[in-house]
Structure formats: structure tokens, C-alpha cells
Amino acid sequence: MTSADQSERFRAPQPQAPGTELFNPDRLRVVARCWIAVAAIGYVVDLLGRTRVGLTDGIRSPFGDDFINYWSGAYLALHGRAAEVYDFVAFHDFETLVVGPHIDLYHYSYPPVLLLLTAPLALVPYVPALLVWLASTWYGFYRALKLAAGDNALLLSLAAPAMFINAIGGQNGALTAGVLGGGLLLVDRRPTLAGVLFGLLVYKPHLALMLPVAMIAGRRWRVVMAAAVTAVLLICASTIVFGPAVWAEYQHHVSVLRTAILEDGSGVWHRMVSVFVSARRLGGGVELSYAVQGVFALAAALVVGWSWLRDDPAPIRNALVVIGTCLATPYLQDYDLVIGAFAVVWLKNAQQHSQISAHWFNAGAAMVLLLPLMAASLANVSGLAFGPLFFIPPFILLGALSMEHRRAYSTILAR
Structure with missing residues (x-):
């Protein structure tokens, strides 16, 4: 019996429990559309606010915020100046030539592989390149999400609060979500393509921590091989194009x-939602905080590995990979949570075949969706980082769902 068959026979769909009217689909669609309109206006206002002095706000931030790093890195790499990308002073000097002098010391924190992948951005002037970046990465995310959410994908892809945070920051959350979520959806349908997508995450490996655990435990060897070959080829290609010295400079830069x-x-701690940062804000030292992070990472790996080893239904095991990654990585920012849209869809899909109250699924989905919108405000008000408190409940829910499925499946086999 395939995992798809298991999922179909898991449980009969349950009627909506009394009191869940708050999560009425029609009402949620109205709220989502209103939010999209408000977010669009807010984004335009934010962009205009960063044109007071040249392409800056006249204080510290450029038009497009962190996108200045991606475009500047691509431009320097395309023009044979990749070494300047990892030189703080040279990189800052170049960025001020692009947008104006009134910006903080921005930096490029990604490996040379991303310089290779984003080089085409430099073929377009800075301002239109920002629009190309946001539109193309969103579209990739939307197309991947459509595989999971069907007709609901368009509304969810635009209304997810993390998407707004990602756009404001000019960031890569949509790209990462499209690659990771799309890969998980293709693991059983097109394993080689799934592996290629996973291999692309070599540009952001800390968000791929649970993938080796899941793929090896699930015995998806074609995926593992394709991911490894893709990652190695990208590293080799970037080394050939930019030279091996750039990788050494990158290592020093990252340290x-x-x-x-x-x-x-310092700086962006209030936007961090990892276990490590939460421990640091509670007063833990660096070593202790890494130890706490390690415990959570190990626990997440055990649950994810067990789920994939037993071949749980796809919504359960895929959602565990996403939430488990959020609990396992020490470096996680609010814009990275665009991937949470996939977890929300998988949670709701899993609910259809569970005896667990719909209240728990709704609460778990709300936690994942709303955290990006709330993280910075809660942190600034309290001085603490609450990210893990939003991930732990849905992770426990998924673990309980995995056990429920196993009991139901065992009962079916015993008949």
C-alpha cells in the first residue's frame, strides 16, 4: 500500500466542530483580501519613503532594503569583481554609488553559489531589477504552492504575512520556499527534479538541515543523489568562475x-525566531544556547526521521520537515517563514483524516502564519524572542498525528 493510499484510508473526514466559525473559509477569504490591499498600500508607502535622498530614506535604508545586496553582488560578480563582495568596505562603497550614501553597512552573507544564480539580475537596472526579483521569486513560490493548495494557492501566496515581510525586506524567502516546498511536493512524483531543487539550497544550507534526515530515513536515494550532484556542480562552477580564493574570503566573512x-x-535579533536566539535573549551564554539549540535539533531530527522511515502520509511528513527545520536551525529570520504557507496547507490537509479536534489544526496554522507579523513587535516590547513558542505546538500536533495514523494503519492491517 502506498503512502497516498495510507493517507486516503487514514480516517474518514470529520465534520467541522462547533465553535470553529471563526475559521470559516468564506470569512478567511474576505480577511485575506483585505489584508492584501492593506499590505500593498503599506509596501508602496514604504518604497516611497526610501526615495527621500536618492534611493534611500536619508537615514539608513535603501530602496528595496536588502535587495541592494543581491543586485550589488550580482553586478560585481558579472563584472569580474567578485572579491569585493566579501570586503565590507569595498562592498559598502559600491552600494552607496548605486543608491546614495545614506545607508547602513549592508553585507553579503551568502556563498558564491548565489552570485552565480543571481547574476542575470545585473543585466537589469537596479529599480526594475527589484520588481523582477520580487515578481519572479513570488511566481516560483506560487507555482509550487499550487501543487499543494490548488485553487487556494493564489490567495494564500499573496496573503501570507511572511510574503509581505519578505517584500518589504527585498529578501529571498519566496525563493527558498519555492525550492524547498516544491522539492518536497515532487519527492515521490519526480524524484530527480526534487533532488535538483534541494541541491539549489546549497546557497542557504541552514534551511536544509532536515532534508538529509528525511531523504535518507525515507530511502529516497534518487533524490539524495540528484541533490548531492547538483550541490557539487554548483560549488565547482562557482569556484571555476570566481576562483577558489573567493570561497576562502566567504568563510572569513561569514565567521x-x-x-x-x-x-x-546585535542589529536584527528582534527579527530572529530561532531557539538559539531565544536562549540568548533569556540570558544564556553562547555555548549554552548552542547546546539548547542542539537538543531541539536532535529532537526534531528524530521525529522527522521516524515519520519518513514509517512513510507517513505526505502532508504529515512534509510539514514535519518544514517545522522541524524551523526548530533545528540557529539562524532563522521572519522573512524565511514564507515556507510556512506550505506547512499550513499540509496541516489542513492532514486534518481531513484525523480525529483530533479542528481547533488544534486551526491554532497551529494560525501560529505559523502570524508569527512573521508578530515576531519583531513582540521582541521589541518584551526584549525576548518568542519564535519557538509558535513552532513547538504545531510540531507536537504533527507528532501526535503521526502516531494516530500509525495506530489507524495498524488496525487496518490487522483486519
């Missing part, structure tokens, strides 16, 4: 950023 941004918690 500096790890200390300044993650371990010291």
Missing part, C-alpha cells in the same frame, strides 16, 4: 557575521 549578528545578537 565575522556569525559573531556580530547571531551570537552577539
Whole structure:
């Protein structure tokens, strides 16, 4: 019996429990459309606010915010100046030539592989390139989400709060979500393509921590092989194009950023939602915080590995990979949570075949969706980082769902 068959025979769909009217689909669609309109207006206002002095707000932020890093890195790489990308002073000087001098010290924290992947951005001037970046990465995310959510994908892809946070920051959350979510959806349908997508995550490996656990436990060897070959080819290609010295410069660059941004918690700590940062904000030292993070990562790996080893229904095991990754990685920002839209869809799909109250699924989905919108505000008000408190309940729910499925499946086999 295939995992798809298991999912179909898991449980009969349950009627909506009394009191769940708050999550009425029609009402949620109205709320989503209103939010999209408000978010669009807010985004335009934010962009206009960053044109006060040249392409900056005249204080610290450029038009498109972090997109300045992606475009500048692509431009320098395309023009044979990749070494400047990992030189803080040279990179800052170039960025001020693009948007104006009134910006903070922005930096490029990604490996040379991303320079290779984003090089085409430099073929377009900066401002239109921002629109190309946001539109193309959103579209990839939407197309992947459509495989999971069907006709609901368009509304969800636009209304997910993390998508707004990602756009405001000019960030890569939609790209990462499309690659990771799309890969998970294709694991059993097109394993080689799934592996290629996973291999692309070599540009952001800390968000792929649960993939080796899941693919090896699930014995998806074609996926593993395709991912490994893709990653190696990208690393080799970037080394050939930019030279091996750039990788050494990148390693030094990242060690500096790890200390300044993650371990010291300066700058963007309020947008961090990882276990490590939560432990640091509670007063834990660097070593203790890494130890706590390690415990959560190990627990997540055990649950994810067990689910894939037993070949749970796809919605359960895929959602566990996503939420498990959020609990396992020490570096996780609010814009990275665009991938949460997939977890929400899988949670709701799993609900259709469960005896567990719909209240729990609705609450878990709401936690994943709303965290990006609430994380920074809660952190600034309290001085603490609450991210893990939003991930732990849905992760426990998924673990309980996995056990429920196993009991139901065992009962079917015993008949």
C-alpha cells in the first residue's frame, strides 16, 4: 500500500466542530483580501519613503532594503569583481554609488553559489531589477504552492504575512520556499527534479538541515543523489568562475557575521525566531544556547526521521520537515517563514483524516502564519524572542498525528 493510499484510508473526514466559525473559509477569504490591499498600500508607502535622498530614506535604508545586496553582488560578480563582495568596505562603497550614501553597512552573507544564480539580475537596472526579483521569486513560490493548495494557492501566496515581510525586506524567502516546498511536493512524483531543487539550497544550507534526515530515513536515494550532484556542480562552477580564493574570503566573512549578528545578537535579533536566539535573549551564554539549540535539533531530527522511515502520509511528513527545520536551525529570520504557507496547507490537509479536534489544526496554522507579523513587535516590547513558542505546538500536533495514523494503519492491517 502506498503512502497516498495510507493517507486516503487514514480516517474518514470529520465534520467541522462547533465553535470553529471563526475559521470559516468564506470569512478567511474576505480577511485575506483585505489584508492584501492593506499590505500593498503599506509596501508602496514604504518604497516611497526610501526615495527621500536618492534611493534611500536619508537615514539608513535603501530602496528595496536588502535587495541592494543581491543586485550589488550580482553586478560585481558579472563584472569580474567578485572579491569585493566579501570586503565590507569595498562592498559598502559600491552600494552607496548605486543608491546614495545614506545607508547602513549592508553585507553579503551568502556563498558564491548565489552570485552565480543571481547574476542575470545585473543585466537589469537596479529599480526594475527589484520588481523582477520580487515578481519572479513570488511566481516560483506560487507555482509550487499550487501543487499543494490548488485553487487556494493564489490567495494564500499573496496573503501570507511572511510574503509581505519578505517584500518589504527585498529578501529571498519566496525563493527558498519555492525550492524547498516544491522539492518536497515532487519527492515521490519526480524524484530527480526534487533532488535538483534541494541541491539549489546549497546557497542557504541552514534551511536544509532536515532534508538529509528525511531523504535518507525515507530511502529516497534518487533524490539524495540528484541533490548531492547538483550541490557539487554548483560549488565547482562557482569556484571555476570566481576562483577558489573567493570561497576562502566567504568563510572569513561569514565567521565575522556569525559573531556580530547571531551570537552577539546585535542589529536584527528582534527579527530572529530561532531557539538559539531565544536562549540568548533569556540570558544564556553562547555555548549554552548552542547546546539548547542542539537538543531541539536532535529532537526534531528524530521525529522527522521516524515519520519518513514509517512513510507517513505526505502532508504529515512534509510539514514535519518544514517545522522541524524551523526548530533545528540557529539562524532563522521572519522573512524565511514564507515556507510556512506550505506547512499550513499540509496541516489542513492532514486534518481531513484525523480525529483530533479542528481547533488544534486551526491554532497551529494560525501560529505559523502570524508569527512573521508578530515576531519583531513582540521582541521589541518584551526584549525576548518568542519564535519557538509558535513552532513547538504545531510540531507536537504533527507528532501526535503521526502516531494516530500509525495506530489507524495498524488496525487496518490487522483486519
